[in-house]
Amino acid sequence: MKCFIISALTADGYIAKNRTHAAMWTSKEDKKRFVALTKQAGVIVMGLNTWQTLGKPLKDRLNIVYSPTPLPAIPGMESTVKDPKELLQELESRGVKEVAICGGSTIYTMFMQTGLVNKLYLTIEPILFGDGMRLFNKDLDYKLKLLSCEKTEGGTLLLDYDVESTAANF
Ligand SMILES: NC(=O)c1ccc[n+]([C@@H]2O[C@H](COP(=O)([O-])OP(=O)(O)OC[C@H]3O[C@@H](n4cnc5c(N)ncnc54)[C@H](OP(=O)(O)O)[C@@H]3O)[C@@H](O)[C@H]2O)c1
Numbered sequence: 001m002k003c004f005i006i007s008a009l010t011a012d013g014y015i016a017k018n019r020t021h022a023a024m025w026t027s028k029e030d031k032k033r034f035v036a037l038t039k040q041a042g043v044i045v046m047g048l049n050t051w052q053t054l055g056k057p058l059k060d061r062l063n064i065v066y067s068p069t070p071l072p073a074i075p076g077m078e079s080t081v082k083d084p085k086e087l088l089q090e091l092e093s094r095g096v097k098e099v100a101i102c103g104g105s106t107i108y109t110m111f112m113q114t115g116l117v118n119k120l121y122l123t124i125e126p127i128l129f130g131d132g133m134r135l136f137n138k139d140l141d142y143k144l145k146l147l148s149c150e151k152t153e154g155g156t157l158l159l160d161y162d163v164e165s166t167a168a169n170f
Pocket of ligand 1: 007014066106
């Protein structure tokens with residue numbers, strides 16, 4: 001199964017100013033890539049804080065939301081408490097081939113720690129926040145391979161990485 005992280009960062013490495021800060025500050029090129037890749041995947045996974053910044057499911061994708069308490073049923077959205085490996089196994093048994101991990105820091109970190117993420121699509125925007133939330137919030141050791149780096153006219157970098165190995169396998 002392809003399981004990828006997709007995220008936009010400022011040039012100083014933040015994904016948001018705080019946990020209620022919606023990711024509306026990204027470029028049109030980032031939004032276009034996000035829509036294309038997540039629609040291709042068909043399934044997007046996020047945490048409750050990120051879900052609350054959206055307010056409604058992203059259309060044409062199954063939205064899976066990590067929430068400590070079950071969320072009211074909405075078409076196109078399911079809430080879960082499953083551990084990442086169990087969730088991916090269940091999705092695989094439902095015929096899913098690709099899953100997009102869509103944040104925030106808590107969910108990116110939880111999935112990265114499992115070793116099941118095999119790709120990262122990162123966007124670096126020419127913006128500074130100075131302080132805020134990092135992509136990950138726990139210790140990790142991974143080696144990445146940069147597959148492509150596209151620079152837009154506005155100075156956005158669209159990066160595509162494969163996850164090569166954990167530090168133990170360097
Ligand atoms: N720049 C970007 O590309 C981007 C993308 C996505 C999100 N963001 C930003 O990231 C910020 C949110 O990040 P965040 O780390 O605060 O929150 P988050 O990852 O969106 O969600 C955390 C929530 O998920 C719940 N959760 C986590 N693991 C769980 C589990 N195993 N079972 C059940 N519930 C679980 C947590 O429950 P507990 O309360 O019980 O711990 C917590 O309520 C927002 O500002 C958002 O806009 C930015």
